[in-house]
Amino acid sequence: MELKARPTPPTFAKKSLIDCPRTEVDPWSKPLESSYGDGMEGLGNKTGHQCCRKQKVKRGLWSPEEDEKLIKYITIHGHGSWSSVPNLAGLERCGKSCRLRWINYLRPDLKRGSITAKEERIIVDIHRILGNRWAQIAKHLPGRTDNEVKNFWNSCIKKKLIAQGLDPNTHNLLSSNYKHNNNNNAWKLSYHSHQQPTSTFTVNSQISDISSMVMKAPPLPFPMIPLAPDTNPPLSHEFSSSLTYEYQNPKTQAFLESTASQSSIGSALIFSSTSHPSEFGMLDESCMWAGGYEPTQSIIPEKKQPEQQVEIEKISSELIGAGQQMDASFETSNFDFDFNFVESTLLPCGMYYNQSPIDQLAWDSWALQEKK
């Protein structure tokens, strides 16, 4: 069997935190040989994996030799039962460790390299709805693992949001609950927050250029972030349940209905509602908010039939062509697909966007960039 050659490690320099986008880490880089787990630390270790307690197992970083053994075995035999993999592959590791190594590092379909700005947007947008459900978020990022998403969130995005005065847990404004420290230009939580959420796009537009903003200027002053009109109920976790959010506008609904009747889309769930955007994910597995990114084939499951894919592309292009702007994600009985449009009148998460000339401008320039 032929194993994939390792790419030549690129030279890289660690960037400053502000630049955040991940450093150009060589995906195949390995620490010094001497640092690999060289003992049988798992033996008799009360805190080790259950499966490790019965046998001698190595722990710590994997050596290239171990990687090769695992790759070779799984490529030929598949993993089957993970607990039997170590023995069959000739590894002194526990099954759990093998599984983790394969899933997070050795799988051939993993995407190597830094997380892109686009992927970052997706992570932020979905996290806003789902919270720390890393595995769910990772499903929207082909080739990325939950561990990777989680690490990126903790080491990068979280800091960016805080630097903008946004609570990374709720994505709401931090206002008085976070105190800005002029010395280090950072926001620190001082007590429980209770604020208005920002619009989807507001967050995205800031994130896309946060490095320069933070570097060259103090953190964004709150007034730059559009606030909810007085006529709206308070948007917070003590949120009024009287307000109902609807995912879909009549125009798109009609369009999809007509399309569904003559295509493979079938029983598309095209309407749902909730009292708060944060509940979108809980409403129904088949309909969730996941706005903020472009229609993309990358999130379309591979199992999709070619004709379905063509259909999706057609719908996406027609919607875009019609100049609609709306964020939405649908799942039909057969498959799911996502659109990126923003129509402020439809989606409260994005409803402030049109009311802010700053955001409108940011949107336009972002959209322009994305087109290029």
Add this chain to the structure above:
DNA sequence: AATCTATACAACCGCAGTGAA
């Protein structure tokens, strides 16, 4: 040059869910 500190990310831990015995 040596040491310290911060960062990124790989790996581990413990828990929950599931299914087979």
Add this chain to the structure above:
DNA sequence: CTTCACTGCGGTTGTATAGAT
């Protein structure tokens, strides 16, 4: 119905490395 092994997930820790002092 209970037990147990297995798997998947989220939180946390460990470690190599870059940059600062």
